[in-house]
Amino acid sequence: MPGESPTSSKLHPVYTVTNIQNKVRVLDGVKVPYSSWVRLFLLHARGYKVLHHIDGTPAPAKTDATYDEWCEVDAHVLQWIYVTLSDDLLARVLEDESTAHAAWVRVKNIFTNNKGARAAALEHEFSNLKLESMPSIEAYCQRLKDLASQLKDVDAAVTDQRLVLQLG
Template identity: 65%
Template sequence: MGDAKISDSKTPSLHPVYTVTNIQHKVKVLDGSKVTYSSWVKLFKLHAKGYDVLDHIEDTPPLAKNSSEYDSWTKIDAIFLHWIYGTLSDDLLVQVLENDTTARNAWVKLQNMFTNSKGSRAAALEHEFTNLKLSVCLSMDEYY
C-alpha cells in the first residue's frame, strides 16, 4: 500500500476567512466612481465564495444563539463585516457603519443605497437630457 495520509477528524481545521490579511489586495475600495457598485459586488461575491463566507451576505439566517457553532459564526461574521467596511470609501463607510450589526445587514444597507435610487436617477437624467439645448453647450462634443 502507498503512503496514504490519514486525517485526524478530531483536529479542527482553520476556516479560510482567517487566512486573509488584507482584503484590499483582493477587492478594490468602492467609491461609486472609479469602482462601481456592480463591479464591487461581483468581485466581493467571488471572493466571499472562495473563502466560504458567501452565506453571511446571502439571505441565509444566522445561526441560533444556542447553537454550538454560534461563537465561531459570530467571529467569522465580524471578520467578514470588517472586509465590507475595509472596502468602502470614507463617505460610504460613514453611512453604513453601525454598532452590533452583521455582515448581512451592512450588505443590505449598501444594496439599498445603490439600487433604490436607480429609478429617480434615471428620471432625473431623462429630464436633463430632454431639456438640454445646444445653445448652452460649448461645443458639439459636449452636446453629444
C-alpha cells in the same frame, strides 16, 4: 485528537485573508461602480466560504455550538465590507452591533433605492458629457464607461451602440 470533530481543528479560510483591499477595490460608486464591487466581493466570499454571511442565510441559533465561531467569521466579513467602502459610504453604512448581511443590505439599498431618480441624473450626465469638458480623450472615454456602469446598476443599461454614438 479523539473527541474533536473534523472541522474543529481546521482554520476557516476567512482567517487567511490579510488585506481584502488587495482583492476587492474600494467602492466609491464612481471609479468602482457598485456592480463591479458586488461581483468581486461575491467571488471572494464564495472562494473563502463566507457567502452564507451575506446572502441572507440565517445565523445559527445562539444555543448552537457553532454560534460563537459564526459570530467571529461574520465579524471578519463585516470588516471586509467596511474596509472596501469609501469614507462617504462607510459613514452611511457603519452601525453598532451589525451583522455582515445587514451591512450588505444597507450598501445595496444605497445603490438600488431611488433607481428612477439616480437613473435620471446619470442619464443627464451621460447625455450631456462633452469631450471639451474633459482633460483628455482617455478621461472622456473612461467617464462615459463609468457612467454606463452606474446606469447598469440602476437598471438603465446603455447599449454598446449608444455608447459608440455618444463617443462621436
